[in-house]
Amino acid sequence: MAEGEKLIPINIEDEMKSAYIDYSMSVIVSRALPDVRDGMKPVHRRVLYGMHELGVRSNSAHKKSARIVGEVLGKYHPHGDTSVYDAMVRMAQEWSLRYMLVDGQGNFGSIDGDSPAAMRYTEARMRKISEDMLSDIDKETVDHQLNFDDTLQEPTVLPTRVPGLLINGASGIAVGMATNMPPHNISEVIDGTIAYIENHEIEIDELMQHVKAPDFPTGGVIYGYEGVKEAFHTGRGRIVMRGKANFEEINGRECIVVTEIPYQVNKANMIKKTADLVNDKKIDGISNIRDESDRNGMRIVYILKRDAIPNIVLNMLYKYTELQSSFSVNNIALVKGRPRLLNLKEMIHYFVEHRHEVVTRRTEYLLRKAEERAHILEGLIIASDNIDEVIALIRASSNAEEAREKLMETFELSEIQAKAIVEMRLRQLTGLEQDKLRSEYEELMATIEDYKDILDKKERRMQIIKEELEEIKSKYGDERRSVIEYAGGDVSITDLIADEKVVITISHAGYIKRTSLTEYKKQNRGGVGQKASATRNEDFLEHLFVGTNHQYMLFFTQKGKCFWMRVFEIPEGSRTSKGRAIQNLINIEQDDKVKAFICTQDLKDEDYINNHYVIMATKKGQVKKTPLEQYSRPRTNGINAITIKEDDELLEAKLTNGESQVMLAVKSGKAIRFEEEKTRPMGRNASGVRGITLGHKDDEVIGMIAIEDAETEILVVSENGYGKRSSIEDYRITNRGGKGVKTINVTEKTGNLVAIKNVTDSDDLMIINKSGIAIRMAVEDLRVMGRATQGVRLIKVREDDAIAAVAKVMHDEDDVDENGDVIEGDMPEPENGTTLDNSDADTDNNE
Numbered sequence: 001m002a003e004g005e006k007l008i009p010i011n012i013e014d015e016m017k018s019a020y021i022d023y024s025m026s027v028i029v030s031r032a033l034p035d036v037r038d039g040m041k042p043v044h045r046r047v048l049y050g051m052h053e054l055g056v057r058s059n060s061a062h063k064k065s066a067r068i069v070g071e072v073l074g075k076y077h078p079h080g081d082t083s084v085y086d087a088m089v090r091m092a093q094e095w096s097l098r099y100m101l102v103d104g105q106g107n108f109g110s111i112d113g114d115s116p117a118a119m120r121y122t123e124a125r126m127r128k129i130s131e132d133m134l135s136d137i138d139k140e141t142v143d144h145q146l147n148f149d150d151t152l153q154e155p156t157v158l159p160t161r162v163p164g165l166l167i168n169g170a171s172g173i174a175v176g177m178a179t180n181m182p183p184h185n186i187s188e189v190i191d192g193t194i195a196y197i198e199n200h201e202i203e204i205d206e207l208m209q210h211v212k213a214p215d216f217p218t219g220g221v222i223y224g225y226e227g228v229k230e231a232f233h234t235g236r237g238r239i240v241m242r243g244k245a246n247f248e249e250i251n252g253r254e255c256i257v258v259t260e261i262p263y264q265v266n267k268a269n270m271i272k273k274t275a276d277l278v279n280d281k282k283i284d285g286i287s288n289i290r291d292e293s294d295r296n297g298m299r300i301v302y303i304l305k306r307d308a309i310p311n312i313v314l315n316m317l318y319k320y321t322e323l324q325s326s327f328s329v330n331n332i333a334l335v336k337g338r339p340r341l342l343n344l345k346e347m348i349h350y351f352v353e354h355r356h357e358v359v360t361r362r363t364e365y366l367l368r369k370a371e372e373r374a375h376i377l378e379g380l381i382i383a384s385d386n387i388d389e390v391i392a393l394i395r396a397s398s399n400a401e402e403a404r405e406k407l408m409e410t411f412e413l414s415e416i417q418a419k420a421i422v423e424m425r426l427r428q429l430t431g432l433e434q435d436k437l438r439s440e441y442e443e444l445m446a447t448i449e450d451y452k453d454i455l456d457k458k459e460r461r462m463q464i465i466k467e468e469l470e471e472i473k474s475k476y477g478d479e480r481r482s483v484i485e486y487a488g489g490d491v492s493i494t495d496l497i498a499d500e501k502v503v504i505t506i507s508h509a510g511y512i513k514r515t516s517l518t519e520y521k522k523q524n525r526g527g528v529g530q531k532a533s534a535t536r537n538e539d540f541l542e543h544l545f546v547g548t549n550h551q552y553m554l555f556f557t558q559k560g561k562c563f564w565m566r567v568f569e570i571p572e573g574s575r576t577s578k579g580r581a582i583q584n585l586i587n588i589e590q591d592d593k594v595k596a597f598i599c600t601q602d603l604k605d606e607d608y609i610n611n612h613y614v615i616m617a618t619k620k621g622q623v624k625k626t627p628l629e630q631y632s633r634p635r636t637n638g639i640n641a642i643t644i645k646e647d648d649e650l651l652e653a654k655l656t657n658g659e660s661q662v663m664l665a666v667k668s669g670k671a672i673r674f675e676e677e678k679t680r681p682m683g684r685n686a687s688g689v690r691g692i693t694l695g696h697k698d699d700e701v702i703g704m705i706a707i708e709d710a711e712t713e714i715l716v717v718s719e720n721g722y723g724k725r726s727s728i729e730d731y732r733i734t735n736r737g738g739k740g741v742k743t744i745n746v747t748e749k750t751g752n753l754v755a756i757k758n759v760t761d762s763d764d765l766m767i768i769n770k771s772g773i774a775i776r777m778a779v780e781d782l783r784v785m786g787r788a789t790q791g792v793r794l795i796k797v798r799e800d801d802a803i804a805a806v807a808k809v810m811h812d813e814d815d816v817d818e819n820g821d822v823i824e825g826d827m828p829e830p831e832n833g834t835t836l837d838n839s840d841a842d843t844d845n846n847e
Helices: 012-032 042-054 065-075 081-090 128-134 164-168 186-198 226-234 267-279 310-320 344-385 387-396 400-411 415-422 431-456 458-476 606-610
Strands: 102-105 123-126 144-146 153-155 170-173 178-181 221-223 236-242 244-250 253-260 286-291 300-304 324-330 332-335 338-341 483-485 501-507 511-516 541-548 552-557 561-566 594-600 613-618 622-627 650-656 661-666 670-675 701-707 713-718 722-727 753-759 763-769 773-778 803-810
Touching: 012 042, 012 170, 042 065, 042 081, 042 123, 042 128, 042 153, 065 081, 065 123, 123 128, 128 458, 164 186, 164 344, 178 332, 186 344, 186 458, 226 236, 226 324, 244 310, 253 310, 267 286, 267 300, 300 310, 310 324, 344 387, 344 400, 344 415, 344 431, 344 458, 387 400, 400 415, 431 458, 501 594, 541 594, 552 650, 613 661, 613 701, 650 701, 661 753, 701 753, 713 803, 753 803
Parallel strands: 221 483, 541 803, 594 650
Antiparallel strands: 102 123, 144 153, 170 178, 178 324, 221 236, 236 324, 244 253, 253 300, 286 300, 332 338, 501 511, 501 541, 552 561, 552 594, 613 622, 613 650, 661 670, 661 701, 713 722, 713 753, 763 773, 763 803
16 A cells, blocks of 8 residues: 555445435436426536527527537536437427427438437537527526536526426436426417416316317327326326327228327337238238328328228227327426426426526616616716816826726716726717717616516516517417327227127027128028028027127026126127037026027116116016116126026017017917006016916917017018018007917918017018028018918928028118128117017017
């Protein structure tokens, strides 16, 4: 060890603690976090101040970036040149800053993530808005501190007239904390600030009427308002952003065209990742992606496959790519040198406080300068009043020092005044100049009074702040770029599935599937039909109905339980596939069986569920009515829908609006018609009341329909393929519980009654045999006959076969092509949401 040196033992833990705390405080205070007053981090402040000192204003020529970086580096920012240049580049990128602070010339990078050219190639100068951030800096408005080598002074904050933190936001990672602040629209921010100045007690919700939401430089859509609300109220929140997309037809192909993308998304990366997802089959429906962006704006074109549904593909893009991304707001800024989490009102408050201090200090500076000038003018006026004496006195003096002292003694002047008189020019002795002196002095005294008044009255200072803000708004105010979609939320699975019409079929053994309605063909009456489904041995199709993907399905079992499902959750199958066992989809008991289905609209819609009822019928003729509201809270193990008595089972469930008439038909060919209101609403566990009295012990109910339209006609079908339609008027309204009237003449030729429907001329019938043969025909081909006839043959039924299911779908001649194929699902939207129809479970509220 050298002479005079000694070792001091130090605990390494204490040393590490103090060194790390020093380091982290340095990062927090002088590197990573913006100041709440001007919204700048030290590096940005130094870049602007360096440009100001160099005189690179918005109206001067551009200067080489290397020259500016060198200035900042050598005088104020002793870190790497890249840190300075990168900061300056970002201030010149229109996709990075909502209001750019630097006017760049040359290659300053691109939204695709291309790097800017080296600083020796690019040039820059300040923008007008930056000058407003630095205005009055030479009027002692802000504190200065020594630079790194104590040779120069640099400002600790800019005296900005522009609310920099709010309009451009900031992001930075310090030690143990980070900040991520979104940019806002300057017009909105200034309106909000003025509202705050006028009423300091203003609530955040009232401020939000002015500052509606962040406004990103890249535009896009703010999807959902909850995150914005949270961020404004607490300083933290998650704002969901979406690209702006629209649909176009280009060369006969449907395309999605994106013209704006979310903030901070790299366009090239987004397109590449989307292409990868398309190649990996994660996103369907896109055949090609083209980036047609140019100097006039952004344009990304997703060319769709011919069968793709644009809305669904767009929702897939939102869900799986950066076309929808989120901005996590974390408003941490330095307040009096300490990091703090700030809400909207606090950020405005600190900005106004800063402006107030700047205006006060500026006025004090101007007052001091005015008073100094007035003091000199007083001396000059005295001199001009006694000009001959003054001249004689000066001529008699041997030097300037002596002249000053004599003047001070003779006219009781201060040293400053005497010096000014000695240095007076001869031209100031003219009469005109003397008048000028007097008028300047009078004006100055008025100005001094005004400055004193400003310093005395806070409301005047606030008025000045308001006027300056209004001026900034008129200079830089512009329209919002980001559109706010208040109703947005997370992309739900329903957004990714087309709400198209589907046929749902269920076989006798409990296999279920959904098939697009377009797969079925239309045939003339009496045809043999076409193969509808590949059923298992000894199995046959028993239920068929039409619904839409987004509807809710309620399954009712013969034991009286109810299960809940969305239509799109039913596995999709082709017309010839057998589907999936219902047992695998819902938790149904082994010895139970699904007997009825209802498709409803949104079960979370209070009005809808409180104004609709489920009417159920059992094989033994019991009926029961329960409000739909009772079924809107499903459980995975099902809920009780009706208590079933011994030897009975649930047969049918219908959705009604409380004003329908109910018709029940029995196997022996009789039917009864009564008003729905004759059955009062009951709870889920009740067992119901008598609907029809059966003729003999082997008789049973085969169907129930709900009638809401007097125009409807009744269609009945027997098991051997005979059927007819009769007028509703043929069935008189009776009390419930009676034996009913004859609805078809049951003979050996016709076989027992198997189905009852309510139909109109605009319906098609879908009839399926137990052997799986299906036929589709128009109801208008059947003439209306009397109630007691045996009807006409609808379908040829082989001796060993029988009809399994009868359902109806709406028909429209325009939707069938020349081959007889249905081009589009034919079911119009029902008024109360049910579109399903089947032999054992039939909801007829679509009239």
